[in-house]
Amino acid sequence: MARVAIDRLSKTFPPPTKGGDPVVAIGDISLDVEGNVFVSIVGPSGCGKSTLLNILSGVETPTRGSASVTEGDRPAHLGYVFQDARLLPWRTVMDNMMYVRDDGDAGAAKAALYLDMVGLSHTHDMFPGQLSGGMQQRVGIARAFSVEPDLLLMDEPFSHLDAITARSLRDHLQELWSATRKTVLFVTHDVVEAVQLSDRIIVLAPGGRIFDDITIDLPPRSPRQKPLVSRRGWPLRASGRRGPPPPSRGTRRR
Amino acid sequence: MTDTVAESIQELDQAQVLRTAAGSRRRRYLAVLLGWLVFIGLWWLLSLWVDSEARLPSPGRVFQEIVIILQGDFWTQFWASIVRVVAGFLAAVLIGTPVGFFMGRSKYWGNFLQSPVIVAGSIPGLTYAVMAFVVFGISFWGPVLAVGLIAMPYVAINVAEGVRGVDRRLVEMSTAYGRNETQVFRHVTVPSVLPFVFAGVRLSFSLAWKVGTLTEVFGSSKGIGFQIRRNYQLFNMPGVIAWVLLFVLFMLLIERFILVRLERRLFRWRQWEREA
Numbered sequence: 032m033a034r035v036a037i038d039r040l041s042k043t044f045p046p047p048t049k050g051g052d053p054v055v056a057i058g059d060i061s062l063d064v065e066g067n068v069f070v071s072i073v074g075p076s077g078c079g080k081s082t083l084l085n086i087l088s089g090v091e092t093p094t095r096g097s098a099s100v101t102e103g104d105r106p107a108h109l110g111y112v113f114q115d116a117r118l119l120p121w122r123t124v125m126d127n128m129m130y131v132r133d134d135g136d137a138g139a140a141k142a143a144l145y146l147d148m149v150g151l152s153h154t155h156d157m158f159p160g161q162l163s164g165g166m167q168q169r170v171g172i173a174r175a176f177s178v179e180p181d182l183l184l185m186d187e188p189f190s191h192l193d194a195i196t197a198r199s200l201r202d203h204l205q206e207l208w209s210a211t212r213k214t215v216l217f218v219t220h221d222v223v224e225a226v227q228l229s230d231r232i233i234v235l236a237p238g239g240r241i242f243d244d245i246t247i248d249l250p251p252r253s254p255r256q257k258p259l260v261s262r263r264g265w266p267l268r269a270s271g272r273r274g275p276p277p278p279s280r281g282t283r284r285r
Numbered sequence: 286m287t288d289t290v291a292e293s294i295q296e297l298d299q300a301q302v303l304r305t306a307a308g309s310r311r312r313r314y315l316a317v318l319l320g321w322l323v324f325i326g327l328w329w330l331l332s333l334w335v336d337s338e339a340r341l342p343s344p345g346r347v348f349q350e351i352v353i354i355l356q357g358d359f360w361t362q363f364w365a366s367i368v369r370v371v372a373g374f375l376a377a378v379l380i381g382t383p384v385g386f387f388m389g390r391s392k393y394w395g396n397f398l399q400s401p402v403i404v405a406g407s408i409p410g411l412t413y414a415v416m417a418f419v420v421f422g423i424s425f426w427g428p429v430l431a432v433g434l435i436a437m438p439y440v441a442i443n444v445a446e447g448v449r450g451v452d453r454r455l456v457e458m459s460t461a462y463g464r465n466e467t468q469v470f471r472h473v474t475v476p477s478v479l480p481f482v483f484a485g486v487r488l489s490f491s492l493a494w495k496v497g498t499l500t501e502v503f504g505s506s507k508g509i510g511f512q513i514r515r516n517y518q519l520f521n522m523p524g525v526i527a528w529v530l531l532f533v534l535f536m537l538l539i540e541r542f543i544l545v546r547l548e549r550r551l552f553r554w555r556q557w558e559r560e561a
Binding site: 090110131 | 477554
């Protein structure tokens with residue numbers, strides 16, 4: 032089980048224009064995520080959601096504080112789904128899947144398996160340019176799952192897609208997640224999406240602070256089963272109770 | 286029943302698409318052919334009007350000369366030119382690629398190298414030709430140096446552009462998936478720069494040929510440029526035009542059958558990028 036430990040983390044970027052103020056993307060966040068949970072991070076744009084994932088994946092370095100992702104005693108193995116597919120356009124779909132892994136033929140079988148799970152087994156030898164945006168994103172998702180990560184980072188993976196494609200990919204994701212039960216950190220600005228998918232929702236406020244930390248208690252989730260949010264936008268509990276939930280810090284109920 | 290009807294409709298559609306494609310290809314070839322015919326026709330009329338073989342020989346006369354040259358020592362001369370151009374060109378790529386790489390990679394080197402490279406690129410080819418002659422006299426190395434100098438800035442500038450254009454998002458993706466620097470260089474940087482290198486090569490290739498030939502006019506005892514000068518000194522106008530035409534013809538052939546094919550093969554994936 033992967034453990035994400037974030038301790039008083041902050042990240043400040045240099046001012047975008049000369050003489051401007053430095054941009055605070057993350058201001059002093061502490062967070063603990065452990066176990067096979069699906070955690071969503073929601074918040075308005077510019078509140079440091081993507082920066083947080085980039086720090087966890089090693090793309091950015093923190094200004095202060097620390098963030099670590101461990102699996103037992105070793106650093107955890109990561110998968111990352113980006114807003115855009117980020118496939119190498121000069122490599123075929125299968126070669127893209129193989130780029131992120133270091134094993135040979137054994138890996139190819141695994142890559143093929145996950146491509147099959149997202150319904151793209153016919154695209155092995157195609158180039159990304161031959162696929163639609165939604166299909167490319169599916170390759171990106173398959174790639175992330177195929178490395179069998181301890182922790183899966185997803186950065187608004189459906190935000191660039193049309194509503195229908197996004198919904199079908201969300202269902203794909205839910206199936207894949209139920210089958211594999213990875214620890215997932217899922218960044219989104221779509222509250223309904225967060226409620227549909229997550230066990231726990233962390234709400235960030237502008238300035239990169241944690242505004243709220245909500246545990247969702249709704250085992251079988253499907254948008255077709257029950258209304259998930261009240262008219263005011265608050266998530267509904269299984270019991271149907273309405274109203275702002277008490278801030279509960281990182282308790283896992285399952 | 287409906288299925289077979291639908292299938293046959295689909296087949297008809299496909300056949301239609303193929304036919305249209307074949308038709309447009311035919312029209313394209315026809316246009317090329319027509320262009321040549323008009324050009325030769327105008328030339329012929331002009332030569333009738335000038336009516337002097339020493340000034341403007343007719344197409345038929347030049348064609349005779351071409352046949353004579355092809356039966357004679359054309360291949361020796363052509364080979365001499367091509368070896369020099371290719372040697373100079375290889376030198377340009379070997380030097381220009383790392384120079385361009387540093388220009389694109391670091392701001393310091395970019396600033397350091399930018400002015401010399403731009404100056405080198407804007408000096409007229411004739412200067413290089415004369416300079417090469419002054420340095421080497423009549424020798425094999427003159428044209429090589431001139432070709433190398435003229436082509437190098439183009440290669441360098443294109444490579445620098447390519448390195449600057451490497452998609453940062455792909456580099457981030459590679460970092461997130463734990464790829465090391467060698468892997469990123471090999472699988473992200475090189476493939477994204479390669480089309481730019483190729484563009485630089487194609488752009489400077491015709492330029493290199495021109496300068497190479499020009500240098501042969503001054504400082505060589507062999508090659509196409511030398512033959513053009515020799516025929517000129519003998520007042521053999523059909524010979525001059527015949528050599529020039531052969532030169533143009535082989536440039537086109539090399540461009541069409543080697544460079545374009547190689548490009549298509551290397552960048553198969555780009556075909557889909559453009560359509561997407």
